[in-house]
Amino acid sequence: MSAGAQSTISGLSRPAAAAPWRTASDPLLGATEVHRALCIPPQMQIAGWEIATRILPHRGISGDFVIRVERPGGTLVVIGDLMGKGLSAAMWLTHIIDLLRRAAEPFDSLPGILARLNAEVHASRVGAPLTSLCAIDLPHASKRMTVAVAGHPPAFLLSAAGNLRLLNDGGPLLGALPSAAYQAAEIEICPGDSFVAFSDGLIEFRNEEGGEFGCDGIVGCLRRRRGSSAYAIADGLLACARTFARREPCDDATVLVIQRP
Numbered sequence: 001m002s003a004g005a006q007s008t009i010s011g012l013s014r015p016a017a018a019a020p021w022r023t024a025s026d027p028l029l030g031a032t033e034v035h036r037a038l039c040i041p042p043q044m045q046i047a048g049w050e051i052a053t054r055i056l057p058h059r060g061i062s063g064d065f066v067i068r069v070e071r072p073g074g075t076l077v078v079i080g081d082l083m084g085k086g087l088s089a090a091m092w093l094t095h096i097i098d099l100l101r102r103a104a105e106p107f108d109s110l111p112g113i114l115a116r117l118n119a120e121v122h123a124s125r126v127g128a129p130l131t132s133l134c135a136i137d138l139p140h141a142s143k144r145m146t147v148a149v150a151g152h153p154p155a156f157l158l159s160a161a162g163n164l165r166l167l168n169d170g171g172p173l174l175g176a177l178p179s180a181a182y183q184a185a186e187i188e189i190c191p192g193d194s195f196v197a198f199s200d201g202l203i204e205f206r207n208e209e210g211g212e213f214g215c216d217g218i219v220g221c222l223r224r225r226r227g228s229s230a231y232a233i234a235d236g237l238l239a240c241a242r243t244f245a246r247r248e249p250c251d252d253a254t255v256l257v258i259q260r261p
Helices: 027-038 084-106 108-124 214-224 230-245
Strands: 007-011 012-015 043-045 049-057 064-071 073-084 132-137 142-149 153-160 164-167 187-188 194-198 253-259
Touching: 027 064, 027 084, 027 230, 043 164, 049 064, 049 073, 049 230, 064 084, 064 253, 073 084, 084 108, 084 194, 108 132, 108 142, 132 194, 132 253, 142 253, 153 214, 164 187, 164 214, 214 230
Parallel strands: none
Antiparallel strands: 007 012, 043 049, 049 253, 064 073, 073 132, 132 142, 142 187, 153 164, 153 194, 194 253
């Protein structure tokens, strides 16, 4: 999302009217709209799952994304980070989504999907960029989800009591190797629990002294917000990071929170 197409409310980026100097023919504005249309909305429900997302671009259009792919009996939700920003990021995102949908067409396990996607990215004739992601398979008739990461920061399961479980089962960055094996973790989401994933930009918020928000900052913020709504947790994580840094991020920052009320 472009800087001119956002407003900031409670420390978060939200869509706003386009800047007055932007026109319908402006390629940056068009790419911003493409990125917004491809990503899932900031708050939604899928078959009983509550989902909240926040994408805070460093500049121009974010290289981060949160998308979904419908599968028989479930939905695949993916938070990822393309190695690129601006117009190129929006253009590459459409290609990565197409590769992901093709990889997910066979009714296969999450590790199988990521292995096929990795091979597709590596073999892409148009030189698709290296991509990190965290993929979550959400069944429509169960409280159990499957999670796998590909060169992406680990996710967390935050319990209603404030306990945290690190989720880092997975494999390498997509496209780095011609073939790779991936692992996945299956977890149960109980009422009051929250699944939380984020891009590395959230970790890398830095203050004027050079201190990094880091995983410690994320863990502390999550524990203070245990039992909160998905929306409040996503909102709060970016607000905590911006309060710590007291300036804009040096990279795109994205948060995904999933709950099962």
